[in-house]
Each structure stands twice: as structure tokens, then as C-alpha cells.
Amino acid sequence: MPQKTPVAPQLATHMLSFMVSGIMTDLQFPYVSFPCSTISGDQLYSMDPSHLIKTVRNCWANSYGHSYTRKLKINGQDISWQHLVDLYKAHRGPDCATLGLSILPKLKWEHIELNSYSKMRVDLAAQVLSTTVAEAFAYENSLHTKETERFVRIFDKFFDLMNTRNTKEFVLKRKPNLAPYINNPETEERLKWLQDVFLPYLDEWEAYAHAQEHLSSAEQIKLCLSQETLQGLRITVRPSHYVFRVLQQYNHVEGTADFE
Secondary structure, three states, X not given: OOOOOOOOOOOOOEEEEEEEEOXXXXXXXXXXXXXXXXXXXXXXXXXXXXHHHHHHHHHHHOEOOOOOOEXXXXXXXXXXXXXXXXXXXXXXXXXOOOOOOOOOOOOOHHHHOOOOOHHHOHHHHHHHOOHHHXXXXXXXXXXXXXXXXXHHHHHHHHHHHOOOOOOOHHHHOOOHHHOOOOOOOOOOHHHHHHHHHXXXXXXXXXXXXXXXXXXOHHHHHHOOOOHHHHHHHHHHHOOHHHHHHHHOOOOOOOOHHHHO
């Protein structure tokens, strides 16, 4: 019986390390490291998607609501917190005549009137930036809330894509975007959406704000998400396909929550 020629194992040439680094402190340490031979040179940064979805919601909440520090607008339409307030009052408010079933079953007053505690709750942010809320806006079919509906849909999908946790949740919740990443990162449609749709949406929004030359720079900034939020979203999404390429080499990695 012929003997098989031994194949030398491929050796790692680099080490990909995920670092925990404090923003307001000197805290810094490696959280986990992966030997690899496909990534070199670049430093890959990522922010916690749960924190990002809260900051996005907070920017929205301050757009014609709460502190009134923002006037979110794109393509000539406001992205206003008042749109959500009106939606809540129409379907869940005390004066609502609807009894029993509702198209907004999870929406409560604590989602609408935020305080210092509720602003820190991820579940409240995720439940207002959800497909359910987007579908409720679509049901109302109001022309002046179309960009608010689009905003909610985009960030609902962003959070799902960056928050997959196991192999079953997407079935139980009937949300395909929560399915684990098992395809080649270069052909995975959800990762392509992040690069080809989500990031251009941020660019489009920021370009629209800067194009309003009749406004001062301070007023232009109020038309879009905060610069800190935009930067966090971009630095989290841009290296995503490189990160998945490395992590998929390890069988225990099933979704984005594995490296949050």
C-alpha cells in the first residue's frame, strides 16, 4: 500500500488580536487572539453594536423631541421622534380606541418618554428601531414619514446583522438576518449589504446635510447623526468581512455576538 506524502501544516504568519481599550481611562488589554495567515498589517477596530444602536436611537429621540438638539433630515424629509410619538398615540396611547390586537404590541410609554435609565436599555432602543415599527409606518402610509420608515428599517437590519448569536434565534424570531454566517464572506449577501447599502446610506445622509448651504455649519450638523455615532458605525462595519473570514476558521464561532 503506497504511503501518503505528509503535508506540512500551514503555519500562521500573523496574530489577530481583539483589544479592550478604555475611552476615558488607560485600560487596555488583549481579549482574544487568533493565529492567521490572511490578514496582515491593518488594525481592525470595532465598537459594540448594542452601544451603537442606543446612540442612534438617542439621536433620533433628540430630533424634535427630548433635548431638541437634532433636526434629522434627508432628501427634504424629517426623521422626527414626533413621528414615533404620533404612531404610538394612534395605536397604543390612552386615547386609542383599539382593543385587543395591536400592530405595535411591544411599544409602551417607556419607549417614548426616555429617562436617564431607559436611555441605557438596549431592548428599548432595538424595539423602536425594529421591523414592527417600520411596518406600522408603512401601514399608516404617510408621505411625510417615508424617510423615518426607511431609517428604522435600515438600522433594524444593521443591528440584526451585527448581533447574530446562535443557530436557532433566526428561526424562532422569523428574522433571516439573524441567521449565522456560514457562507464565504466575499459572497455573503448580508455583508455585501453592509458595504454596498448601509455605508452609502450614511454617506448620502451626511452629504445631504453638508449640501444645505443656506444653513450654518452648526445647523448642518444637526441634520445628521452625531459625528461620534457615524464614526463608530463606519469603523465597525468596514472591516466586517475581514473579521468573519478569520473567525469562520473556528467552528465555535456562529455569529457576530461571538466577538462583540
